[in-house]
Amino acid sequence: MQENHLYRKVSIYLSSLASIEDSDFTNLFTGKKTHDIVLHLDPNQVIDDYFLGARVSWINEVKNDTNCCRTFVLKIRRADKRRILRPYLQHIHITSDELEQKKKDVKLHINIDTHEHNRLWRSVPFKHPSTFDTIAMESDLKNKLRSDLESFLKAEQYYHRLGRAWKRSYLLYGPSGTGKSSFVAAMANFLGYDVYDIDLSRVLDDSDLKTLLLQTTSKSVILIEDLDRFLMDKPTRVSLSGVLNFMDGVLNACCADERIMVYTMNGKDHVDPAILRPGRIDVHIHFPLCDFSSFKTLANNYLGVKDHKLFPQVEEFFQTGASLSPAEIGELMIANRNSPGRALRSVITALQTDGDGRGSLNIRKQLDDSSSRKSTGDSGEHSGIFSREGVNAMKDIRKLYGLLRLKSSKKSESFDRTPDRKDGQSTGL
Secondary structure (H helix, E strand, O other), X not given: OOOOHHHHHHHHHHHOOHHHHOOOOOEEEEOOOOOOEEEEOOOOOEEEEEEOOEEEEEEEEEOOOOOOOEEEEXXXXXXXXXXXXXXXXXXXXXXXXXXXXXXXXXEEEEEEEEEEOOEEEEEEEOOOOOXXXXXXXXXXXXXXXXXXXXXXXXXXXXXXXXXXXXXXXXXXXXXXXXXXXXXXXXXXXHHOOEEEEOOHHHOOOHHHHHHHHHOOOOOEEEEEOOHHHHHHOOOOOOOHHHHHHHHHOHHHHHHOOOEEEEEEEOOOOOOOHHHHOOOOOOEEEEOXXXXXXXXXXXXXXXXXXXXXXXXXXXXXXXXXXXXXXXXHXXXXXXXXXXXXHHHHHHHHHHHHHHHHHHOOHHHHHHHHHXXXXXOHHHHHHHHHHHHHOHHHHHHHHHHHHHHHHHOOOOOOOOOOOOOOOOOHHHHXX
C-alpha cells in the first residue's frame, strides 16, 4: 500500500516534457497554485523522449477503468538499454526534484509551547513578497550573495567530500528596520525553501532546542532573530552552550544537510566571540542605515521613480551624514505614494529632523543656534532637553511648542519635572 516514489517522479517528469504539448490529445488539470495548468497523459497514451541521442517511449498503462492499477511502461531499444538506462533514471530523479522544488508551496513554521502529539512546529503558508529585486541593498553585494546561494545549491558532493554538513550559516546584523527580515524572505523565495522561525523564549531547555532541529526538513531556512538580545538577557532555560551546540554540534552536522542557518542581531560588539567564529557563522552581512544608493532603490520600488529633480537635494542630506532606516523611508513613501514629489519632500523633512541624531552636522548646528537664542532664564531648561534627546530634537520642539500654547496664561511658571507634580502636561515632558 506504499506509494511508489519513482512512479510519482516519472509522472512529474513526463508532465514537463515539450512532447506532451505536441500530442494529439492530453489531459488538463488545474494545479495547486493560482492559474497553474498541469498536463497529464491519457490512459494508455504513448509519449516519446530523447536522452543521449536515444529515443525512448513511455506508456501510461491502465489495467481497468477504475484507475486503481496505474503503470508507466518504459520502452528502450535493446542496443541502448545498457548505455542509457541508469543515467536516464538518474536524470528523471534530478529533474523531477527541481520541478517539485519550483512548484512547492513555501511554508513558515513556528515553534509552539504545547507539544501536541510530539509536534513542536505549526506551519502557515509563506506569502512574503520580498525578492532580491525588491530589497534595498548595494548591487555588488546583492549579486555576490545571490551567487553564494547558487553555489551552495550545487555543492552537495563538495561538502560531503570535505566531510562537512551541507549547510551555510549567515549572520545579519544592523539596526532595526534595515531590512534583515526582508532579506531572509528574499532568500527563502529565491531558494524555494521553507522557513523555520525559532523563538528561543518558547524553548524549554537545551534538549528541546535539539529536538526542534531534529524536526526540521531539508531544503529549509532555519532562522533565529535577535540572538544578541536573547543572550544579553542571560536566559536560564537555554544556555550559551546549548546555543553553540545548536549552531555547530554533532547533531547539527548529522541533521542540518541542505539547510541555511540565519541569525539576526542589532550588533555583534558585545556577543561572545565563540558564537561568531568560522564554522558557526560563514557569512557576516552588515545592514546599515539607508544611503543614497539604497534610497534610489526604494524610490523605484515604492514610487516607480528612477530620477527626480529632488534627488540632488536628498543626496546632499545623505552626504552630510543624515540617514534613516529603509523601513522609515518606506513608510513615508507608502503614505505619499500617489504623489512622488510629496513623498520625496517628506523624506527630506524627515532627514532634516529625525536624521539629525545620525550625523547631520548642519541640522545640529541649526538646533544649537536656535537654543542659544533663548533667554537666560529658559536656556537651562531647554538646553538640557536638546543635549539629552538630540536624536529626537525636533519632536521635543513640537512638544515644547504645544506646552507653551497650553500654558500661555502662565508665562512666568517654569517647567516642573518632579514626579509628584499634578500638572499632566509638565509630567509628560
